[in-house]
Structures are given as C-alpha cells and as structure tokens.
Amino acid sequence: MKECKKSLVLLNMGGARNKNELELFLTNMFNDKNILTVKSNFLRSLIAKFIVKSRKDSAWENYEKIGNRSPINPLTEKLVHRLNDELDEVCVHQAMRYTPPFANEVVKELENKKAKDVILFPMYPQYSTTTTKSSVEDFIEAAGRKFHIEVIEPFYQNRTFNEAIVDTIKNSVEKYEEYNLIFSAHGLPQKIVDSGDPYEKQINEHVEILSAILKEKKINFKSISLAYQSKVGPLKWLEPSLDDALTKYRNEKVLIYPIAFLIDNSETDFELSIEYKEKAQEIGVLDYKVCKCLNDSDLFIKAIKEICNLK
Template identity: 70%
Template sequence: MQKNKKALVLLNMGGARNKAELKMFLTNMFNDKNILTMKSNLLRKLIATFIVTSRLDSAWKNYEKIGNESPINKLTEKLVQKANEKIEDFMTYQVMRYTPPFAKNVIEQMKKDEITEVILLPLYSQYSTTTTKSSLEDFIYFAKDNFKIQIIETFYKNDSFNECILDEIISKIQSPSEYNLIFSAHGLPQKIVDAGDPYEKQMNEHVKILSDKLSQKGINFKSINLAYQSKVGPLKWLEPSLENMLKNFKNENVLIYPIAFIVDNSETDFELDIEYREIAHEIGIKDYKVCKCVNDSDEFIEAIKDIIK
C-alpha cells in the first residue's frame, strides 16, 4: 500500500463493450439532466426510452464495424496502468459516466485504499456542461465528504498537452502545405451554448493556440479549420458541420484531428475514420487522413504530470 494517500481520478463518458452495455450507455446518457435539459424527470425518462429503443440496433451496427467494442475501455485501462507506473505520489483510477467503472464503485475501492485527497481530471480538455460538469457532479455526489477534492476543469491551454497534439498532426503527413487541417469537435445543440456553456468559445481559443504553435514551428497547412461532428435530432447545432466543411475540399487533401477527445472512441474510430471517410470519398477528396487522440502515449503521461502539478 502506498504511503501517500492521494488519488488522481480520470473522468470520461465511457463506451460499450457489448450490446447490453450500449443500451446502458444510451439509457444513462439520455437520462442525464445535463444532456436532456428539461425540468421534468418523467418527460426526460420517456424521451430517453424512445431514443434508446429507436437507436439501439442501428447504433450497434456501427460498433460491429469497429470490433464490437469501443476502444475507449482498453486504451483508458492502459492509460491508468501507465499513470500508476510513472506518476509518483498518486494512485490513479478511472471513472466512467455512463458505463462501468462507475463513480459509486470506484469510490468504495478508494475508501478501502484509504485515499484522503483526490485530484479530479475530466478527460475533456475544454469545459462543457454536457461532459465536464456532468462527470464532476456525478463523482462529487457519491464522494460525499470522504475526500479533500481538487478539480481541474480545463487543460486546453497546457503547453505539454498541446505539444502531444502537434506531434501527432506533424507525424501524419510530410507536406503540410498540400493538406487542409480540420479540427473536428463533438457538436452541441446551439441552445446549450446560448444558455452559457463555454465550450464553443474555448474550442475557438484552442484552435487558435494550436494554429499559432504550428506557425511558430514553420508548419503551414493549406488551411486550418474547425468543424463539428455527431449531430443528432432536429435542433440547431453548432456550425459548421464536418460534412459541410468537407464539401469545400473536393480534389484536395484533408487531415482530421479529433480535438474534443483525449482517448479514441466510437466517435473517432467509427464516425471519423469510417463514416466521414465515406462522405469524403463521395465528395471527391483526394486523400483523407485521421489523427489518433493522445490516448496512453508517454508524452501525454508527462503532460498529465504538468497539468496536475
């Protein structure tokens, strides 16, 4: 047992390991008051049930194309293992919001491990009520007063983290001037942003930071863009959509970086690498490449050390 009773807890949304867990994921997500924001719990539950029933089979077909499981689980387990090996003075745990391991169970283990101090690091570098706030509220609700808690709400301005992103972007292509770089972020309904969610503002700031860093390194893409993926339903969502952005680049080359994600998941492996690749092919894009997230890289472990310092 470690002498120092500090914990680093990595928070994320989770991902399905099988069809039953996909149903669990969708049910928990659409019952989250930060996702469906109406005041009536009953109405939320009814809408959630309708969405899950209507979407489960088609959503599972997408998972079948990436090996019947979201990559987020194994990659996060590797990230936690590396963190426990390389980050001194902390025991590292993971907590997922919509699939196991859940906060309630991890907190019970942490109490058995005699943890007294906790740093919560949501694995979303920009803040949103739909991700960061939801994950933090969930952990704090079950933690009660068992720990002294510190929270890291954002880390998109952290230099070490941004260098990890740039390393991946630079490694993907030899001639940046021949490629259009698109930072693809998970979309949000416009009404959530209008209600004060800082996600869009921080996303724009993050793209500016990364663009400036590329320029300082003398790396000049043909263009640098921000677009939003994953829109569902009839509401107005953040724009431009990734699909519409891709239409600008017929007969050109495109490099995608999944700027909203830290660990690869169904949105990166299925949506970006399969679904939007097909769209790019139909549009007539010459070369379409997708970057990996920072995942469990050694460089990201070093960035975490800097972020929690």
C-alpha cells in the same frame, strides 16, 4: 491492498463493451439532466426510453464495424496503468459516466485504500456542461464528504498538452502543405451554448493556440479550419458541420484532428474514420486521414503530471 492517501481519477463518458452495455450507455446518457435538459425526471426517462429503443440497433451496427466494442476502455486502462507506473505516491483510477467503472465503484475502492485527497481530471480539454460538469457532479455526489477533492480546470491552454497534439499532427502526414487541416469538435445544440456554456468559445481559442504553435514550428498546412461533428435531431447545432466543411475540399487532401477527445472512442474510430471518410470519398476528396487521439503518448502523460502538479 496498498494504501494510497492521494489519488488521481480520470473522468470520461465511457463506452460499450457489448450490446447490453451499449443499451446501458444510451440509457444513462439520455437520462443525464445535463444532456437531455428536461426539468421533469419522469418525462426525461420516457424520452430516454424512446430514444434508446429507436437507436440501439442502428448504433450497434456501427459498433460491429469497429470490433464490437469501443476502444475507449482498453486505451484508458493502458493510460491508467502507465500513470500508476510513473507516479510513486499517487494511485490512478478511471471513473466513467455512463458505463463501468462507475463513480460509486471507484469511491468504494478509494475508501478501501484509505484515500484522503482526490484529484479529478476530466478527460475533456474544454469545459462543457454536457461533459465536464456532468462527470464532476456525478463523482462528487457519489463521494459525498469522504475526501478532499480538487477538480482540474480546463487545460486546453497548457503548452505541454498542446505540444503533444502538435506532435501527433506532425507525425500523421509528410507533406503538410498538401493537406487542409480540420480540427473536428463534437457538436452541441446551439441552445446549450446560448444558455452560457463556454464550450464553443474555448474550442475557438484552442484552435487559435494550436494554429499559432504550428506556425511557430513552420508546419504549414494548406489551410486550417474548425468544424463540428455528430449532429443529431432537428435542433440547430454549432456550425459549420463537418459534412458541409468537407464539400469545400473536392480534389484536395484533408487531415482531421479530433480536438475535443483525448482517447480514441466510437466517434473517432467509426464516425470520423469510417462514416465521414465515406462522405469525403463521395465528395471527391483525394485523401482523407484522421489523426489518432493522444491516448497514452509520452507527452500527454507528461502534460497530465504537469497540469495536476504531480511527480
């Protein structure tokens, strides 16, 4: 096995490859203290079991509509493979929070490769306790003091990264002026933001940055706005919801960019591309398109290398 003293580890949530793995994903997610903010581990476990039992079958029906698996796994593997080809002295791995490959598995592999320095790259451009904090803490707990660990800070301000996003948006439609661009971010319960989570603030800043670059490049959409997707349960979530935002665009054209995701997953391929598309058609939206995530685009790979200071 090749020794690799420096390693780059991409951190993400993961996604199900089959129905059993979907149950694993849901079980691990709702047992995460950063997701289900209940102090008692026992109570959290009981709540998690109830949620998983009530949601598993309906969630799997959604997966069946996108090929019985989340696209996040093959797409991340492709990105890891390309980065390994690009980086001469760095080994690149992925560690998922809720499905394999788990952090403890990756730690063992890094130990076998005699890794000393590890760069953690959370695949979340904006920071949230529910994503970045959860994934980073999980890996550090698994690693203990085995490596010197550097954690990459939120990178939504990086110019190359934003050029990659603008490039994706630019190539999604021809007549920009006919479309209303909506940056769709994964929602959060309002109470998490109120407790000090910077996610909403950083999302707003990111939309401003991207809007300025689009204007600079004379890519002029009919309108640019922000909305939040994925609300579940009775709690108040960040607003406006994408459901409500779409109601403004009857007889108009809409382009969605998933601003909180870097790799396509069940929420882009099912929720945005199928579920919300059906809602848009019911409202009377003339044309509804969803941009692909950055995945393994050349500019995104360039941005990762730049953000991590790697050659």
